[in-house]
Structure formats: structure tokens, C-alpha cells
């Protein structure tokens with residue numbers, strides 16, 4: 561059993577749908593999961609967890625979602641140094657072909673900078689997540705669950 565903190569930034573609700581699903585699967589596997597919106601999070605919330613999942617959609621030509629942009633900046637300053645992390649990123653290639661799901665790259669780069677350990681390759685969702693909830697989202701969460709047991 562691991563204590564897991566999921567922090568997400570979501571403007572239209574797509575990322576939230578994915579993090580809810582991941583939380584449900586991890587909880588069903590007996591992990592203790594806390595889910596927080598980036599805009600309601602404080603960097604002090606980062607203490608005491610065995611795994612940190614950062615989830616964000618992509619906006620504005622390859623940027624993190626607004627609330628996650630601000631929160632992740634603070635995370636990088638205060639650090640989750642050496643902690644276990646995982647990343648979920650959403651995007652849509654109709655908006656930008658150059659920066660598709662760029663949120664993943666930004667989050668992974670930031671986690672590397674603060675010497676976090678990425679325990680699993682990122683979950684990447686292009687377009688609406690609904691068709692993927694029972695397939696790639698579920699598979700990813702199950703794999704992650706095994707890795708943190």
C-alpha cells in the first residue's frame with residue numbers, strides 16, 4: 561500500500577476525468593490516494609507521500625494548464641527531491657502540431673531538474689479522454705499500482 565498524492569490542473573475537466581479514474585483504480589488496489597486541484601494546493605501538501613502524480617493539460621502553444629503552471633513553478637523551487645513521481649498529460653493535435661501534449665515534456669523535465677524519480681513512462685492522452693478510460697488509462701493505473709506496491 562502506498563500513500564499517493566495526485567495534483568492536477570484542468571480547465572475544461574478532461575484532466576480531472578482522467579485523474580478521477582486513476583484515483584479510483586489505485587484506491588481499489590488498496591493505495592491511499594489524495595486528489596487535489598493545483599489551484600487549491602500548497603507546496604506544504606507535498607510532504608509525506610510515497611508517490612506524486614502530476615497531471616496537466618496543454619494550453620497556449622505548448623504550456624502547462626494555467627493553475628498547474630503556477631503550482632509546478634513553486635514545486636520546482638521547493639522541491640520533491642528524490643521522490644517517486646509519475647506524469648499524466650493531455651492535449652489535442654488539432655490545436656498545435658508542434659507542441660502536442662507538451663505538458664508531459666514540461667513536467668518530466670521539471671521532475672528531472674529536482675531529481676525526482678519517474679517510476680513509469682507518462683500517460684499521454686490526445687483529444688477527449690473518454691474512449692481511453694477503460695483502456696489505456698486503466699492499463700496505466702494498473703501498471704503503476706503494481707510498481708508502487
Ligand SMILES: Cc1cc2nc3c(=O)[nH]c(=O)nc-3n(C[C@H](O)[C@H](O)[C@H](O)COP(=O)(O)O)c2cc1C
Nearest residue numbers: 570571572573574575617618621622651652660661
Ligand atoms: C486555447 C487552447 C489551446 C490549446 N493548446 C494546446 C497545445 O498547444 N498543445 C496540445 O497538445 N493541446 C492544446 N490544447 C488542447 C487541450 O490541452 C485539450 O483540449 C485538453 O484535453 C484539455 O484538458 P482540460 O479540460 O483538463 O483542461 C489547447 C486547447 C485550447 C482550448
